Amino acid sequence: MHANHVVACLGGDKTALETRPLPDVGPGELLLDLRVVGFCGTDLFKLDTGAAGPGTVLGHELVGEVAAVGGGVTGFKPGDRVAVPHHVPCGECLVCRRGNETMCETFRENLMAPGGFADAVLIKARATAQAAHKVPDGVSDEAAVFVEPAACVLRGVNRAEIDTQGSGDAVAVVQGGGSMGLLHLLVLKAALPGCRVVVVDPQADRRDLALKLGADAAAEPGEAALAAVGNLSGGAGADAVFDTVGGAGPLRAALALTRQGGSVVLFAHAPDGQAADFDLNDLFKYERRILGTYSGALREQGAVFDLIASGALDPTPLVTHKMPLDDFQTGLDLVRQRKALKVLFTPSRAAQGTEA
Numbered sequence: 001m002h003a004n005h006v007v008a009c010l011g012g013d014k015t016a017l018e019t020r021p022l023p024d025v026g027p028g029e030l031l032l033d034l035r036v037v038g039f040c041g042t043d044l045f046k047l048d049t050g051a052a053g054p055g056t057v058l059g060h061e062l063v064g065e066v067a068a069v070g071g072g073v074t075g076f077k078p079g080d081r082v083a084v085p086h087h088v089p090c091g092e093c094l095v096c097r098r099g100n101e102t103m104c105e106t107f108r109e110n111l112m113a114p115g116g117f118a119d120a121v122l123i124k125a126r127a128t129a130q131a132a133h134k135v136p137d138g139v140s141d142e143a144a145v146f147v148e149p150a151a152c153v154l155r156g157v158n159r160a161e162i163d164t165q166g167s168g169d170a171v172a173v174v175q176g177g178g179s180m181g182l183l184h185l186l187v188l189k190a191a192l193p194g195c196r197v198v199v200v201d202p203q204a205d206r207r208d209l210a211l212k213l214g215a216d217a218a219a220e221p222g223e224a225a226l227a228a229v230g231n232l233s234g235g236a237g238a239d240a241v242f243d244t245v246g247g248a249g250p251l252r253a254a255l256a257l258t259r260q261g262g263s264v265v266l267f268a269h270a271p272d273g274q275a276a277d278f279d280l281n282d283l284f285k286y287e288r289r290i291l292g293t294y295s296g297a298l299r300e301q302g303a304v305f306d307l308i309a310s311g312a313l314d315p316t317p318l319v320t321h322k323m324p325l326d327d328f329q330t331g332l333d334l335v336r337q338r339k340a341l342k343v344l345f346t347p348s349r350a351a352q353g354t355e356a
């Protein structure tokens with residue numbers, strides 16, 4: 001391969017397949033040939049809000065095959081399959097030492113060049129050294145590509161501090177049965193096997209899929225959701241509610257589903273600048289907590305990699321579409337129209353040698 005085909009942002013939500021020079025591999029770096037890259041809600045958000053400037057290449061849920069290794073890299077060789085996140089904290093600053101690694105200044109640096117939606121992706125030295133995982137033979141690309149998003153989910157699950165040891169009858173709710181909502185369901189079941197999970201979504205096909213994937217109940221928002229949670233929790237409410245929808249209305253709904261002393265975890269973008277609107281006594285008098293998480297750090301990435309490698313976590317049923325980078329717009333439209341759950345992109349037709 002002599003040139004790199006990438007999906008470049010053109011401003012607004014426009015993108016186009018573009019040809020760029022292949023990145024040079026420096027010391028400590030890896031050059032990966034794309035195997036699969038996941039389309040993430042954050043990519044969609046950046047396109048829809050125009051946050052991605054012209055020339056930007058998005059995409060960060062990546063599995064690639066090592067094409068070249070930089071000087072000094074010992075853990076990888078050409079041909080290895082690798083799953084790697086794009087963000088790595090410094091481990092030394094104040095927020096890292098306090099356990100808020102995802103707030104680290106260094107963490108914000110994108111360690112993938114030009115980005116994941118490309119036939120060839122350069123992995124910078126810090127990610128290569130600290131965060132890249134060699135994918136074992138028995139683990140598919142379609143499973144390994146979830147290491148990054150599932151680590152984000154696991155961080156929220158851990159922060160909710162759901163107690164499955166004591167009484168063993170914990171109840172969690174996931175608002176939204178899209179790919180992130182259903183990934184919450186699977187991560188909750190894998191990480192906390194004793195936890196019962198209710199998935200709330202207005203779409204019947206998504207509720208059916210949630211039940212197939214192991215949800216203990218699935219309900220429409222509103223009265224039906226309250227009844228389902230009441231049923232499983234003996235009327236108490238959920239220990240934790242994970243909101244993957246976003247916004248003030250879903251937050252109020254989440255608080256209504258949470259038991260006294262329980263947690264609401266926000267895991268979705270709200271419309272920019274939107275203020276919340278809920279009864280403050282839900283927090284003060286009833287000791288509820290509202291938390292936010294948006295990413296995962298090394299600890300969660302490692303834990304999720306182990307869950308996927310062991311087979312305890314298998315998110316592959318969430319993959320509904322796979323298509324070459326050339327069809328980026330098609331994949332985006334399917335997600336927008338809620339016709340797809342997880343869309344994965346594969347190398348461009350030119351890279352696959354299938355171009356007419």
Ligand SMILES: [Zn+2]
Pocket residue numbers: 040041042060061148149
């Ligand atoms: Zn993502």
Ligand SMILES: [Zn+2]
Pocket residue numbers: 089090091092093094095096101104105106107
């Ligand atoms: Zn730091």
